[in-house]
Amino acid sequence: MTNVLMGKIVQLQELSRPLEPDEEQRRVLLQAVSSYAHSFIENINNLPVFAAAEEESKKLPASPISETPIGIDDALQLFDRCVVHPGVKPGSPGYLAYIPGGGLYASALGDFLAAITNKYAGVYFVAPGAARMGKMLLRWIAGFIGYPETAAGDITSGGSIAMLSAIVAAREAFALKAAEIPQAVIYLTEQTHHSATKAILIAGLQECNKRFISLDDRYRMQTGQLKASILQDKKQGLKPFLIIATAGTTDTGAVDPLPAIADIAEEHGLWLHTDGAYGGAFALCEEGRKALPGLHRCDSLVIDPHKGLFLPFGAGAVLVRDGSKLRQAFFDDAHYLQDGKFLASSDEFSPADLSPELSRHFRSLRLWLPLKLIGVAPFRAALSEKILLARYFYEKMKSVPGFELGPYPDLSIVIFRYIPKHGDANEFNEKLIQAVQQDGRIFLSSTTLNGKFTLRLAVLGFRTHLDTIGLAIKILRKKAALIENTI
Ligand SMILES: *Cc1c(COP(=O)(O)O)cnc(C)c1O
Numbered sequence: 001m002t003n004v005l006m007g008k009i010v011q012l013q014e015l016s017r018p019l020e021p022d023e024e025q026r027r028v029l030l031q032a033v034s035s036y037a038h039s040f041i042e043n044i045n046n047l048p049v050f051a052a053a054e055e056e057s058k059k060l061p062a063s064p065i066s067e068t069p070i071g072i073d074d075a076l077q078l079f080d081r082c083v084v085h086p087g088v089k090p091g092s093p094g095y096l097a098y099i100p101g102g103g104l105y106a107s108a109l110g111d112f113l114a115a116i117t118n119k120y121a122g123v124y125f126v127a128p129g130a131a132r133m134g135k136m137l138l139r140w141i142a143g144f145i146g147y148p149e150t151a152a153g154d155i156t157s158g159g160s161i162a163m164l165s166a167i168v169a170a171r172e173a174f175a176l177k178a179a180e181i182p183q184a185v186i187y188l189t190e191q192t193h194h195s196a197t198k199a200i201l202i203a204g205l206q207e208c209n210k211r212f213i214s215l216d217d218r219y220r221m222q223t224g225q226l227k228a229s230i231l232q233d234k235k236q237g238l239k240p241f242l243i244i245a246t247a248g249t250t251d252t253g254a255v256d257p258l259p260a261i262a263d264i265a266e267e268h269g270l271w272l273h274t275d276g277a278y279g280g281a282f283a284l285c286e287e288g289r290k291a292l293p294g295l296h297r298c299d300s301l302v303i304d305p306h307k308g309l310f311l312p313f314g315a316g317a318v319l320v321r322d323g324s325k326l327r328q329a330f331f332d333d334a335h336y337l338q339d340g341k342f343l344a345s346s347d348e349f350s351p352a353d354l355s356p357e358l359s360r361h362f363r364s365l366r367l368w369l370p371l372k373l374i375g376v377a378p379f380r381a382a383l384s385e386k387i388l389l390a391r392y393f394y395e396k397m398k399s400v401p402g403f404e405l406g407p408y409p410d411l412s413i414v415i416f417r418y419i420p421k422h423g424d425a426n427e428f429n430e431k432l433i434q435a436v437q438q439d440g441r442i443f444l445s446s447t448t449l450n451g452k453f454t455l456r457l458a459v460l461g462f463r464t465h466l467d468t469i470g471l472a473i474k475i476l477r478k479k480a481a482l483i484e485n486t487i
Pocket residue numbers: 099157158159160161193195246248249250275276277278279304316
């Protein structure tokens with residue numbers, strides 16, 4: 001019996017052998033991937049940032065998942081044609097839309113090593129180094145934000161999940177019970193990112209009262225109205241509990257008046273959450289620090305390393321000023337985790353104690369490796385550069401006839417529109433953005449502000465420099481003139 005069993009096991013072992021490529025096979029695979037990566041990076045400055053090639057993506061399912069493998073060259077060809085080519089390239093210097101993404105080379109290497117070693121980064125006792133790496137990075141972020149030693153946080157998959165953790169921490173800090181939710185009040189603005197309303201929904205707070213505080217002429221929360229609204233709600237016996245401020249809105253890059261909002265939160269005993277998913281990392285540089293006073297005063301903060309620290313997508317962070325509040329929201333024990341008490345000092349929090357996740361990607365490595373290999377100074381310089389590039393664009397565009405500029409940029413997003421000599425401005429700007437996108441050398445996006453179709457230029461790519469902004473100005477001028485001449 002056992003001989004039959006053993007025979008079968010050996011046979012299965014042979015069949016599963018391709019899961020363990022030998023050294024020569026690994027060398028061939030790595031060589032192919034590395035040469036693909038090399039040519040991708042060499043070409044990213046020249047290839048169009050946008051390719052309308054949705055048809056190509058449909059060819060991917062034409063090569064279905066099956067019992068028969070394909071070679072690495074064929075796999076890379078499929079990947080290139082069906083995945084990389086169609087759509088936008090967020091790592092391209094000309095990507096100036098939405099919030100640009102990054103993709104630092106050293107981060108890719110960090111991801112590679114994270115996958116190869118596959119350390120279990122969620123629990124301190126099985127991977128003390130990996131857990132400590134995450135904690136050390138969060139401390140570093142807390143440091144440049146100006147958060148105290150009591151702060152704790154979590155490196156998440158992105159800003160939306162980080163936001164959810166913060167909202168849950170606020171809910172638990174107030175020990176809001178289901179019956180109290182209809183009396184609770186949350187303050188935000190029309191410019192608050194929709195990940196906030198989504199988090200409110202997921203956190204079971206949908207029945208809270210939401211007050212959308214009006215905006216000033218720079219799209220920032222009006223604090224006078226915030227205060228009046230809280231007072232009124234209190235008078236009516238409601239329970240104001242949470243303010244969601246934004247340090248750099250997605251639409252316009254506006255920074256809410258954080259010191260005044262923090263004063264109000266303090267005076268009335270509300271939790272202040274600040275969404276710095278886009279803007280928070282600017283606190284690393286001088287210009288950014290000036291634009292973000294009072295950032296350290298919030299109770300919780302979201303910051304997205306896959307935006308402002310140029311990482312590939314899949315890295316957000318939440319920080320809570322009083323770290324015990326985060327633990328209170330997420331700590332739970334499991335009987336099968338009992339060995340930890342013998343293996344390591346139990347006073348260390350595990351990432352899993354501060355997060356809804358247990359098993360997780362070993363994300364810290366994609367942040368740690370670039371910071372160690374590059375040092376902080378080039379990050380600081382790049383962030384300053386992005387702010388100055390936005391200011392440069394603003395100054396230059398101000399003197400281009402026909403263009404109307406929005407407020408002077410707080411950070412690195414500029415909003416503007418073209419006012420045509422005749423006809424409807426909204427229609428004109430819609431045509432203009434389409435012409436720019438079809439051209440493909442740069443990629444901008446638009447938004448609607450007070451009913452006005454508005455164009456926006458967001459500078460955050462680490463590959464975006466002065467030449468690209470010059471090109472953007474040239475293209476905008478040319479396309480606007482062309483459209484003006486055809487109507
Ligand atoms: C991008 C963004 C988010 C959401 O972050 P994800 O990482 O995309 O989930 C939240 N708030 C602001 C201001 C953002 O710019």
